[in-house]
Amino acid sequence: MRKNIPALILAICLLALWQGIAMIINAPYILPTPVQIIIRLWELRETLFLVQLPATMSVTALGLVISIVLGIFLAVIMDMNKMIENALYPVIVASQTIPTTAIAPLFVLWFGYSIWSKVLVTILITFFPIAITVYDGFKGTSREMEELLITYGATKKDIFLKLKMPQALPNFFSAIKMAVPLSIIGAAIAEWLGAQSGLGYFSKRMMTQLDGAGVFAPVVLLSVVAMIIVGIINILENKIIKWRKEL
Amino acid sequence: MLEFKNVSFKYDEDDYKMLENLSFTVDEGDFISIIGKSGCGKSTVFRLINGLEKAEKGEILVNGISIEKQKNYSAYMPQKDLLFPWRTIEQNICLSMEIQKKSRSQMHEKAEEMLKEVGLWDYRNKYPKDLSGGMRQRASFARTILSGCNLMLLDEPFSALDSLTKISLQEWLLEECKKHNKTVLFVTHDVEEAIFLSKKIFVITDRPVTHFEEVVVPLSDERKREDMKRGDIVELKESLIKKLRQEGEA
Structure with missing residues (x-):
């Protein structure tokens, strides 16, 4: 708790600065104050919490789960076979050069306003850090430990289950912590570009009404949700990886 | 228990052989230390026995059967605890x-x-x-x-420990090996450790390794730390150090 105090002080200072500047500018449709955003968040609580947040979270959750499965699958097959690694790795990296905001409207054309157009954008943004980080975890396996297992007569499956998987677990958690905010950003971008509900869509709608605080309110909500999820993952990580101090 | 028959070996990345026509035998219940300077091929012998490397030529037998035809025939304890x-x-x-x-x-x-x-x-x-x-x-x-496994391969297991811990673990190891009646091959840099623990010492003096110079340690199974001060043991220690030095200078 104590180590978080400097971050808390800095956050309060930045918010105070924002409040001061916004009050001086006095144009809430461009730059609302943090207080105005919180008030708007409260005013819009019903639609934000009961309609828009569940819509965004279902895109995020679906996109994240598929990304985790896809990312781990890619990491495993790249680790298993050098030829697959040589073929896949450049393609995976190239997939990240695709400008998501440019391609997302195409997904809307393909899948309409269904959840899948948004899920696809989320996957495109999220699977990459999972695949690469977990793959790096597998590659970072101690050669000496692997050889020790071989001297015990271990099969490839034994080596994977007893060495590579547990050794890559910290990488897996790092990947998830990166992937959660990215999946939320992905879902929000997709909603901005074409949706009928969700926090991204709602923020865009508020923009057309020149409601500055209304634009910021869903963004603040998204940030808070992302921080809570990452916090929960941190707690889980500390519970599961008790041996971490050694690494 | 363990037999090397004319084994030759070279690492792919090297342009010289590590072992050439090396033959030696280890009997059941033996405690043998292998000593030699760094990079002389001590650990390579272990890697070959473990099956982590494959001999270019020759055959390695454990209990009369080629290691290629069996699994779980040796237990390896590396330098790091891993x-x-x-x-x-x-x-x-x-x-x-x-x-x-x-x-x-x-x-x-x-x-x-x-x-x-x-x-x-x-x-x-x-x-x-x-x-x-x-x-x-x-x-x-x-x-x-x-x-x-009855055949144990211990690769400098105490090298990273402080001297007091090392001494107590050496004594403990002797007791344990006796109790479990294991055949032990022990790689070390430490001549005193080799003498204290082993019945025989294999000294590596040439490169590529073509043979081991075999030295029998004149200590009983009931050896004590004080035995290391005996005149013949001190002499043996000096002669082994001299041999290794000569090889280092050669």
Whole structure:
């Protein structure tokens, strides 16, 4: 708790600065104050919490789960076979050069306003850090430990289950912590570009009404949700990886 | 127990041979140390026995059967303890048994017996990070014994320990090997350690290794630390150091 105090002080200072500047500018449709955003968040609580947040979270959750499965699958097959690694790795990296905001409207054309157009954008943004980080975890396996297992007569499956998987677990958690905010950003971008509900869509709608605080309110909500999820993952990580101090 | 028949070996990345037509025999119950300067091929011999490297020529037999036709014939204890940090001490020492698909109850029974024997019973649920260097080496030794193989290959297992821990572990190792009636090949840089532990010492003096110079240690099985001060032992130590120095200078 104590180590978080400097971050808390800095956050309060930045918010105070924002409040001061916004009050001086006095144009809430461009730059609302943090207080105005919180008030708007409260005013819009019903639609934000009961309609828009569940819509965004279902895109995020679906996109994240598929990304985790896809990312781990890619990491495993790249680790298993050098030829697959040589073929896949450049393609995976190239997939990240695709400008998501440019391609997302195409997904809307393909899948309409269904959840899948948004899920696809989320996957495109999220699977990459999972695949690469977990793959790096597998590659970072101690050669000496692997050889020790071989001297015990271990099969490839034994080596994977007893060495590579547990050794890559910290990488897996790092990947998830990166992937959660990215999946939320992905879902929000997709909603901005074409949706009928969700926090991204709602923020865009508020923009057309020149409601500055209304634009910021869903963004603040998204940030808070992302921080809570990452916090929960941190707690889980500390519970599961008790041996971490050694690494 | 172990037989090398005209074994030759070269690492792919090297342009010289490590071993050439090397032949030697280790009898059941022997405790043999291999000494030689760094990079002379001591660990290569272990890698060949373990099957981690394949001989270019020749044959390696354990109990009269080629190692290529068998599994689980040797137990290897590396220089680093290589305890898996995510496993508790009990889970670590069960590793080889897990791979051999032993039943849970069988593993637990053997682990309990061994942990009590090596004095780590109270630490069975701790992680390696919670143990001292000496305790970790004892856990690593317990894991090696529990692999169930009679031939043990110990690769400088005490080299990273402080001298007091090293001395007590050497005495402890002698007792354990006697108790379990194991055949041990022990790689070390430390001449005194080799004399104190072994019945015989194989000295590597040439490169590529074509033969081991065999030295019989004139100490009984009931040896004590004080025996190391005996005139003939001091002389043996000096002559071995001289041999290794000569080889280093050559």
